[in-house]
Structures are given as structure tokens and as C-alpha cells.
Amino acid sequence: MKQQTIDRIRRFTTDRDWDQFHSPENLAKSIVIEAAELLECFQWNNEEFDLQHVKEELADVIVYAQDLLDKLGLDADEIVNMKMDQNERKYPVEKAKGSAAKYDEL
Numbered sequence: 001m002k003q004q005t006i007d008r009i010r011r012f013t014t015d016r017d018w019d020q021f022h023s024p025e026n027l028a029k030s031i032v033i034e035a036a037e038l039l040e041c042f043q044w045n046n047e048e049f050d051l052q053h054v055k056e057e058l059a060d061v062i063v064y065a066q067d068l069l070d071k072l073g074l075d076a077d078e079i080v081n082m083k084m085d086q087n088e089r090k091y092p093v094e095k096a097k098g099s100a101a102k103y104d105e106l
Contacts, residue, residue, distance in 0.1 A: 001062070001066070001076065006066060009063055009066050009067065010066075010070065013067060022067055022071055023071075024068060024071055024072060027064055027067050027068040027071060028068065030064045031061055031064045031065060031068065034057060034060040034061045034064060035061050037057045037060070038054065038057035038058055038060075038061060040057075041053050041054045041057060090103035091103055091106070
């Protein structure tokens with residue numbers, strides 16, 4: 001995410017004095033709630049959905065995720081690359097390509 005966007009998220013929270021409500025637990029709950037609302041966009045039909053509504057719910061998930069990153073002092077690039085390293089070891093291309101099997105079933 002661009003630094004300008006991250007700064008805007010931070011400013012939004014600061015300007016409203018909402019950091020006091022942003023415990024890691026509350027932010028994790030908010031991510032799950034917003035992710036459920038995102039899933040609801042596809043509840044009855046996964047081919048016909050409101051793309052604008054999907055974008056709004058996905059944005060809510062991303063904003064809360066950035067808030068949680070800030071609360072825990074984490075860097076998105078660092079933790080995503082750490083997880084990708086793990087995933088690449090668990091799902092080597094030669095075993096996982098074209099397969100939906102879990103890593104312990106490859």
C-alpha cells in the first residue's frame with residue numbers, strides 16, 4: 001500500500017481519537033466482521049455480485065488490518081514476505097502446481 005494511503009488511514013483514526021478503542025483484540029474482531037460482510041457479497045450467487053459493495057467491504061478489511069499492523073508495530077511487507085517464504089517451502093511448485101491439496105497431503 002502506498003505511504004500516502006497509510007498516512008490517510010492513520011490520520012482518520014487520530015483525528016477521531018479512535019486509537020483508544022483499537023486494542024489488538026478489537027481490531028482482530030473488526031477484521032473478521034468485515035471479512036464476513038465481504039463474504040456476504042457472494043452469499044447467494046458467486047457470479048452476479050455488486051463489485052462496488054465488494055470493494056467497500058474489502059477496503060474495510062484492509063483498513064482494519066493496517067490499524068492492527070500499527071497497533072502491533074508490524075510492517076506489512078516484512079510479515080507478508082515472511083509468510084510467503086513459509087508458503088513457498090510448504091507448497092513447492094513441483095508438488096503443488098495445479099493442486100488444491102493441503103501441504104501435508106502433497
